[in-house]
Amino acid sequence: MTDLLEHARPIDADAPQYNASLVRRADQHESLAAFWVRLDGDPVPFEPGQYMTIGVLVDGKVVQRPYSVASDPAVAGAEGYEFYVRLVEGGTFTPLLWRLGEGHRMRMIGPKGKFTLEPDDDRIHLFISSGTGNAPFVAMMRALLREGRPRRAVFLNGVSYARDLGYVEVVEEWRRTGDYPVTFVPTVSRPADPLNAGWTGRTGRVETIVGPVCDELGLIPADTVAYICGNPDMILSAEATLLGRGFPEASVKKELYWPKGKEPRGVAPRPGASPIE
Numbered sequence: 001m002t003d004l005l006e007h008a009r010p011i012d013a014d015a016p017q018y019n020a021s022l023v024r025r026a027d028q029h030e031s032l033a034a035f036w037v038r039l040d041g042d043p044v045p046f047e048p049g050q051y052m053t054i055g056v057l058v059d060g061k062v063v064q065r066p067y068s069v070a071s072d073p074a075v076a077g078a079e080g081y082e083f084y085v086r087l088v089e090g091g092t093f094t095p096l097l098w099r100l101g102e103g104h105r106m107r108m109i110g111p112k113g114k115f116t117l118e119p120d121d122d123r124i125h126l127f128i129s130s131g132t133g134n135a136p137f138v139a140m141m142r143a144l145l146r147e148g149r150p151r152r153a154v155f156l157n158g159v160s161y162a163r164d165l166g167y168v169e170v171v172e173e174w175r176r177t178g179d180y181p182v183t184f185v186p187t188v189s190r191p192a193d194p195l196n197a198g199w200t201g202r203t204g205r206v207e208t209i210v211g212p213v214c215d216e217l218g219l220i221p222a223d224t225v226a227y228i229c230g231n232p233d234m235i236l237s238a239e240a241t242l243l244g245r246g247f248p249e250a251s252v253k254k255e256l257y258w259p260k261g262k263e264p265r266g267v268a269p270r271p272g273a274s275p276i277e
Contacts, residue, residue, distance in 0.1 A: 069136070
């Protein structure tokens with residue numbers, strides 16, 4: 001009851017702290033959606049892989065959370081910054097975000113973060129993500145495609161349920177047309193669940209398929225760089241697998257959505273869980 005009352009609190013429609021608006025939202029299902037937030041003035045430049053912090057005012061206080069940007073920096077002025085978010089039951093911010101309609105005023109600051117691509121790196125890029133941790137990789141590939149210099153990528157994404165796989169149509173279209181040299185490898189961790197009826201792809205948590213995928217595709221430390229984004233248990237496990245295969249630490253880059261042992265309120269440490277509340 002406390003959580004229900006907390007998230008029924010009125011969200012200020014306008015406030016001096018607001019400098020942006022929610023200009024678009026697309027619901028994938030009842031607890032997963034993409035949100036586009038656009039600044040009032042000129043867009044703030046960012047590098048793919050960085051995050052912005054968005055929030056609203058409730059009872060005189062700004063409630064906010066950071067999210068990786070999924071969109072190409074070049075469209076920030078016209079379309080805004082795209083965020084791919086899961087609704088977390090009992091969370092502090094996402095239940096508020098879910099109540100917002102298009103046009104609602106918001107606060108947005110940033111960018112921050114160092115989880116960005118190395119310049120002129122022609123190695124194969126192994127992107128490993130759990131849940132909505134795929135967002136920064138989509139931004140990276142979108143920007144590289146626009147610049148006309150896509151890098152060969154192997155893109156792993158692990159979720160609990162097939163319906164939670166995001167950006168599948170975008171990535172598969174790149175692969176089908178050859179516009180972007182990407183191999184997409186999704187996996188679901190709960191294959192026996194009725195929600196996954198009909199799933200014929202890989203199963204297991206994403207960290208468990210890192211080794212097999214490396215073997216199948218011939219990914220070796222000499223010509224591969226890995227980027228890992230999502231919950232800390234997944235990241236530490238995937239990193240251990242790669243280091244055990246001879247990958248140098250400098251070739252394994254990480255973005256933890258929260259420090260290990262400090263999950264945000266409302267988040268249970270489970271495969272495919274939302275990174276931020």
